[in-house]
Amino acid sequence: MPDHHKTNIHAVQSLKNYKFSGLDASLVGAVKSAADYYQIDVSTAWLYGITGNAFLHILDENLKEPNGGDIEPDVFRLVRNIGIDIQGRHQYANGERFLQLQKEMWEKAKLAINAGQPVFAKNLDINNQTSLITAYDKTGYYTDSWHTGEKFADNVIAWTDLGFSRCTCINCVQTRDQTEISPLPVDRLISLHWATSAPAADPYSAFKETLAFVIRLNDEEQYTKAGKTYSVGNKAYQKWLTAIEAGEADAYYFSLFIEVLREARRNAVQFLTEAQEKLPALDPSLLNESIAIYNQIAADYSILGAMYPYSEPPVRELKEKERCIELISGIMHLENKALDTLKRFMHT
Numbered sequence: 001m002p003d004h005h006k007t008n009i010h011a012v013q014s015l016k017n018y019k020f021s022g023l024d025a026s027l028v029g030a031v032k033s034a035a036d037y038y039q040i041d042v043s044t045a046w047l048y049g050i051t052g053n054a055f056l057h058i059l060d061e062n063l064k065e066p067n068g069g070d071i072e073p074d075v076f077r078l079v080r081n082i083g084i085d086i087q088g089r090h091q092y093a094n095g096e097r098f099l100q101l102q103k104e105m106w107e108k109a110k111l112a113i114n115a116g117q118p119v120f121a122k123n124l125d126i127n128n129q130t131s132l133i134t135a136y137d138k139t140g141y142y143t144d145s146w147h148t149g150e151k152f153a154d155n156v157i158a159w160t161d162l163g164f165s166r167c168t169c170i171n172c173v174q175t176r177d178q179t180e181i182s183p184l185p186v187d188r189l190i191s192l193h194w195a196t197s198a199p200a201a202d203p204y205s206a207f208k209e210t211l212a213f214v215i216r217l218n219d220e221e222q223y224t225k226a227g228k229t230y231s232v233g234n235k236a237y238q239k240w241l242t243a244i245e246a247g248e249a250d251a252y253y254f255s256l257f258i259e260v261l262r263e264a265r266r267n268a269v270q271f272l273t274e275a276q277e278k279l280p281a282l283d284p285s286l287l288n289e290s291i292a293i294y295n296q297i298a299a300d301y302s303i304l305g306a307m308y309p310y311s312e313p314p315v316r317e318l319k320e321k322e323r324c325i326e327l328i329s330g331i332m333h334l335e336n337k338a339l340d341t342l343k344r345f346m347h348t
Contacts, residue, residue: 011137011138012135012136012137012142013110013113013114013135013136013137014113014134014135014136014142015037015113015116015118015134015135017037018033018037018118018132018134018144019033019036019132019134019144020033020131020132020144020145020146021033021036021044022146023044023146023263024066024146024259024260024263025048025053025067025260025263025264026067026126026129026130026131026145026146027051027053027067027072027075027122027130028044028047028048028051028053028075029130029145029146030120030130030131030132031047031051031075031079031084031086031195032044032047033118033120033132034084034086034118034120034195035047035082035084037118037195038084038118038195038197040082040083040084040197042082042083043270043274044267044270045267045269045270045271045273045274046082046271046274046278047079047082048264048267048268048270048271049210049267049268049271049272049274049275050078050079050081050082050206050207050210050271051075051078051079051210052071052074052075052078052210052213052214052217053075053264053267054264054265054267054268054271055214055264055268055338055339055342056069056071056214056217056218056232056233056264057232057233057236057237057261057335058071058217058230058231058232058236059230059231059232059236059239059240059257060228060229060230061228061229061230063239063240063243063248063249063250063253063254063257064250064253065128066128066253066256066257066259066260067128067129067130067260068128068228068230069225069230070090070189070225070226070230071217072090072122072191072193073090074213076193078206078209078210078213080198080201081200081201081205081206081209081210082200082201082206083197083198083199083200084195084196084197084198085195085196085197085198086193086194086195087193087194087195087196088105088108088191088192088193088194089101089104089105089190089191089192089193090122090189090190090191090193091189091190091191092187092188092189092190092226093187093188093190094186094187094188098163098187098188098190101190102159102160102162102163102190103159105121105159105162105190105192106159106162108192108194109121109133109136109141109159109192109194110136112194113133113135113136117194117195117196118132118194118195119132119133119192119193119194119195120132120133120192120193120194120195121133121141121143121162121191121192121193122189122191122192123162123163123164123165123188123189123191124141124143124157124161124162124163124165124166124192125143125145125147125157125165125166125167125168125172126145126147126165126167127165128165129145129146129147130145130191131143131144131145131147132144132145133192136159137156139156139158139159140156140157140158140159140160140161141156141157141159141162142155142156142157143157147167147169155168156168162190162192163188163189163190164188187226187227189226203278203279204279204281207275207279207282207345208345208346211342211343211345211346212346214339214342215339215342215343215346217232217233218232218233218234218339220232221233221234221235222235233335233339234332234335234336237328237329237331237332237335238332240328241325241328241329241332244318244321244324244325244328245321245325247317247318247321249318250316250318251308251316251317251318251319252311252316254308254318255305255308255309255310255311256310258301258304258305258308259305259310261301262298262301262302262304262305265294265297265298265301266298268294268297268298269291269294269295269298272287272290272291272294273291275287282345282348283344283345283348286341286344286345286348289341290338290341290342290345293334293337293338293341294338296334297331297334297335297338300327300330300331300334301331303327304324304327304328307320307323307324308324
């Protein structure tokens with residue numbers, strides 16, 4: 001429900017009991033937060049699985065977008081199957097059209113919060129991340145996300161900053177290049193959505209629709225969105241290996257990818273384990289086979305996570321390259337085996 005309260009500066013309209021769920025895959029985290037807000041009984045693992053995120057590895061051209069790939073429209077379509085209807089915009093624009101979309105989303109966000117509906121956005125405070133919009137005042141948005149840090153007293157983000165990633169924590173404010181917000185020579189992403197509850201779909205149909213999405217992306221191996229090419233699955237791993245061997249992989253971004261993928265594969269195991277109870281008609285031996293493979297993938301990602309823990313720049317060089325290449329090559333092989341099990345589910 002909406003909540004009215006005061007800060008030292010402006011009247012604020014906010015939502016009660018709407019908090020970020022804390023996932024590395026911030027898009028899944030935002031959807032889980034909306035599900036929690038509506039008290040929908042769905043686990044993090046089930047959301048991870050039913051959105052396809054538990055099984056995907058999507059790599060951008062520059063190896064710097066661990067939450068990239070612009071799969072939001074597909075995710076929102078799949079989320080509808082578990083009883084969450086998500087509406088909004090996910091569109092690139094520049095110039096006057098960009099400004100129009102900022103204004104449109106500002107009005108839509110206020111209407112949604114006034115109606116007691118949870119709102120979230122990408123590239124509002126953190127680049128390439130999704131954050132909750134928990135409140136607004138007459139100047140802009142208040143957010144909650146995995147990016148914790150000491151905030152300034154007035155931590156509102158101007159509504160005209162949507163698409164510019166203007167985090168209000170002290171570290172970001174002090175280190176940010178102020179010139180990054182000025183021109184609009186290239187397309188920027190406007191991505192803001194709000195959620196309502198809706199009837200859920202048949203769980204078997206939802207499961208098959210998710211697998212079809214994951215299999216299609218992996219079989220296509222790459223796609224282009226907004227002028228950027230993204231590699232998927234086997235091609236993503238090959239791209240990683242080539243960059244690591246050439247000394248072109250950045251340790252900072254690599255560690256971020258590892259965090260997201262480790263979390264994803266752990267949830268793949270839990271999702272398939274839940275499927276054993278929720279979808280008893282599925283082949284139990286195939287489920288066990290799939291769970292065992294994803295368990296090994298998750299374990300190998302845990303090893304990589306220990307080797308390359310998250311740390312702020314300027315840590316850039318990947319060390320223990322040979323061991324890293326060995327692990328990534330092994331994971332790539334396991335991922336191909338795991339994908340084969342997902343394909344076999346489609347014929348059961």
